[in-house]
Amino acid sequence: MHILITGAAGMIGxxxxxxxxxxxxxxxxxxxxxxLLDVVCPPKPEKFTGxxxxxxxxxxxxxxxxxxxAGRPDVVFHxxxxxxxxxxxxxxxxxxxxxxxTRALLEAIRAVGTGYRPRLVYTSSIAxxxxxxxxxxxxxxxxxxxxSYGTQKAMGEAMLADYSRRGFCDGVGIRLPTIVVRPGKPxxxxxGFFSGIIREPLAGQEAVLxxxxxxxxxxxxxxxxxxxxxHAATLPRDALAPRVNLxxxxxxxxxxxxxxxxxRIAGDRVAARIRRAEDPLVxxxxxxxxxxxxxxxxxxxxxxxxxxxxxxVRIHIEEDRGGTFVN
Amino acid sequence: MHILITGAAGMIGxxxxxxxxxxxxxxxxxxxxxxLLDVVCPPKPEKFTGxxxxxxxxxxxxxxxxxxxAGRPDVVFHxxxxxxxxxxxxxxxxxxxxxxxTRALLEAIRAVGTGYRPRLVYTSSIAxxxxxxxxxxxxxxxxxxxxSYGTQKAMGEAMLADYSRRGFCDGVGIRLPTIVVRPGKPxxxxxGFFSGIIREPLAGQEAVLxxxxxxxxxxxxxxxxxxxxxHAATLPRDALAPRVNLxxxxxxxxxxxxxxxxxRIAGDRVAARIRRAEDPLVxxxxxxxxxxxxxxxxxxxxxxxxxxxxxxVRIHIEEDRGGTFVN
Numbered sequence: 001m002h003i004l005i006t007g008a009a010g011m012i013g014x015x016x017x018x019x020x021x022x023x024x025x026x027x028x029x030x031x032x033x034x035x036l037l038d039v040v041c042p043p044k045p046e047k048f049t050g051x052x053x054x055x056x057x058x059x060x061x062x063x064x065x066x067x068x069x070a071g072r073p074d075v076v077f078h079x080x081x082x083x084x085x086x087x088x089x090x091x092x093x094x095x096x097x098x099x100x101x102t103r104a105l106l107e108a109i110r111a112v113g114t115g116y117r118p119r120l121v122y123t124s125s126i127a128x129x130x131x132x133x134x135x136x137x138x139x140x141x142x143x144x145x146x147x148s149y150g151t152q153k154a155m156g157e158a159m160l161a162d163y164s165r166r167g168f169c170d171g172v173g174i175r176l177p178t179i180v181v182r183p184g185k186p187x188x189x190x191x192g193f194f195s196g197i198i199r200e201p202l203a204g205q206e207a208v209l210x211x212x213x214x215x216x217x218x219x220x221x222x223x224x225x226x227x228x229x230x231h232a233a234t235l236p237r238d239a240l241a242p243r244v245n246l247x248x249x250x251x252x253x254x255x256x257x258x259x260x261x262x263x264r265i266a267g268d269r270v271a272a273r274i275r276r277a278e279d280p281l282v283x284x285x286x287x288x289x290x291x292x293x294x295x296x297x298x299x300x301x302x303x304x305x306x307x308x309x310x311x312x313v314r315i316h317i318e319e320d321r322g323g324t325f326v327n
Numbered sequence: 328m329h330i331l332i333t334g335a336a337g338m339i340g341x342x343x344x345x346x347x348x349x350x351x352x353x354x355x356x357x358x359x360x361x362x363l364l365d366v367v368c369p370p371k372p373e374k375f376t377g378x379x380x381x382x383x384x385x386x387x388x389x390x391x392x393x394x395x396x397a398g399r400p401d402v403v404f405h406x407x408x409x410x411x412x413x414x415x416x417x418x419x420x421x422x423x424x425x426x427x428x429t430r431a432l433l434e435a436i437r438a439v440g441t442g443y444r445p446r447l448v449y450t451s452s453i454a455x456x457x458x459x460x461x462x463x464x465x466x467x468x469x470x471x472x473x474x475s476y477g478t479q480k481a482m483g484e485a486m487l488a489d490y491s492r493r494g495f496c497d498g499v500g501i502r503l504p505t506i507v508v509r510p511g512k513p514x515x516x517x518x519g520f521f522s523g524i525i526r527e528p529l530a531g532q533e534a535v536l537x538x539x540x541x542x543x544x545x546x547x548x549x550x551x552x553x554x555x556x557x558h559a560a561t562l563p564r565d566a567l568a569p570r571v572n573l574x575x576x577x578x579x580x581x582x583x584x585x586x587x588x589x590x591r592i593a594g595d596r597v598a599a600r601i602r603r604a605e606d607p608l609v610x611x612x613x614x615x616x617x618x619x620x621x622x623x624x625x626x627x628x629x630x631x632x633x634x635x636x637x638x639x640v641r642i643h644i645e646e647d648r649g650g651t652f653v654n
Contacts, residue, residue, distance in 0.1 A: 091493065130569065140469045144488065144570050151489040155482045161471065162478040166418065242457065243471050 007079030021045030173245035204326030334406030348372030500572035531653030
């Protein structure tokens with residue numbers, strides 16, 4: 001089993017690489033080789049004993065996608081992409097990386113031709129949805145993204161379905177909910193506070209909450225996201241055909257419920273490090289985001305998210321903080 | 328008022344050109360100039376007294392889109408495209424013409440820059456939908472096309488919405504139902520029989536019906552399609568924002584009801600020229616097509632289709648057969 005991961009240097013890419021390295025197998029077959037691609041050279045997994053190839057390349061650049069799949073990987077995890085904020089600020093870059101990069105990968109796979117039909121797991125996002133929404137977003141709700149990022153992801157989903165239908169690849173597109181708690185430093189993403197209000201207080205630092213505590217959103221941990229990816233890789237061929245793109249489950253809760261989880265697990269002193277300072281711009285952006293994702297199909301297909309936000313907080317403490325926090 | 332029509336040599340393109348030529352005005356403003364583009368040189372409208380420029384070009388070819396909008400048209404009708412059957416047979420050509428051609432046009436408009444924001448009317452299709460369907464397809468039903476053509480149209484819709492949201496153009500995407508009765512010779516499109524079973528009998532020729540008479544579908548006349556295009560051009564700016572793509576109304580009926588209309592209008596002898604010869608391949612393709620389109624939003628916005636299939640038959644006799652038929 002040979003696996004290619006694009007975007008392998010990103011947060012999810014690194015956690016997926018580690019997970020696959022530890023498992024040493026996928027769908028019961030031993031992993032012989034991992035090819036790790038990103039625009040910067042991705043780190044090698046610590047516990048993996050098979051062959052590892054690292055590639056620093058931009059998939060959208062001429063010939064790079066063909067090189068990336070030259071070894072004919074059996075499974076491709078396509079995580080590479082420019083995030084929401086950057087795709088909105090740099091219109092050309094967003095389309096080049098998110099749309100052209102994905103198309104180049106699909107075209108490189110198609111160009112291999114007869115007999116080559118790898119499982120291609122594509123990470124989409126609930127950013128493909130745009131307000132106004134019904135109380136719960138069903139699996140058959142239309143995609144009306146309100147960002148260029150969401151548009152590019154929706155276009156990638158459409159191509160993935162078409163290339164799969166035509167038999168060029170065996171695609172599974174998974175729409176990730178907001179991933180919390182993201183480890184590391186705060187970033188400038190409008191969604192950053194969802195992680196920040198948990199991560200910073202646990203690290204003994206103040207966090208700013210820029211929206212009302214009544215805001216409802218759907219979350220999953222980085223561990224759950226990696227679980228979605230691995231599960232997507234192991235689904236039987238044509239399990240999803242022809243609707244190969246599906247919304248992932250998550251924990252739907254209010255910001256108040258997020259904070260209550262933090263308080264239950266880490267105490268009042270930690271929870272008190274959250275400072276309310278409503279930011280009308282962030283509040284407006286967040287108002288356009290999906291709230292409650294039904295994800296019935298994904299649940300029926302065995303995709304598993306956490307059952308409570310408490311679990312999400314505990315996973316962060318365990319996985320990214322060595323089991324401790326600053327009281 | 329300067330108007331650009333891409334795909335101006337096609338059936339709808341020619342009828343739209345004639346209509347605009349006759350009207351001489353759009354949204355109350357006189358039309359000074361028509362720019363007509365297609366891969367073959369489009370015919371000039373007979374009754375138009377303004378300036379007409381004809382261009383034979385492929386929008387996807389480098390620099391052609393920029394040339395097409397060099398005169399900064401106030402309204403662009405983007406009809407150019409490869410049809411369903413051809414996009415399915417020639418994968419590369421479908422993506423090049425339908426996706427890259429549309430993107431090139433959008434990019435050429437964006438490249439003009441500040442202050443230029445033309446109304447761009449984009450013709451999509453109900454082929455963006457794919458089975459299974461609810462009894463009636465609502466406006467917020469997801470796009471899961473089962474053809475490359477439908478995929479490319481869905482991607483065009485996504486770009487149109489994003490470029491409009493960003494202020495680069497003022498887009499209105501209209502999803503046309505099946506247009507009947509198409510004048511001219513039978514073509515090899517799987518949907519061709521919907522027109523054929525009316526057109527051929529009225530011309531004294533036998534027509535083959537390859538599906539069961541219970542098949543339900545949504546139809547509009549070429550005249551209604553031109554009406555949709557003109558109405559889309561006259562909607563107030565931001566009337567649709569941010570959901571600029573919408574399903575057009577039509578007459579939902581069974582094939583049996585189509586035939587009953589033909590019999591009512593032209594008599595038993597004409598209707599008897601339809602020969603039933605079920606074609607399992609066509610039947611299978613048609614089974615994946617949308618049946619009943621709700622189009623509530625379009626109706627509320629004033630888009631008008633025919634009220635009965637009788638009207639559709641009469642329009643064909645009047646517009647394409649000089650008011651007569653072969654008894």
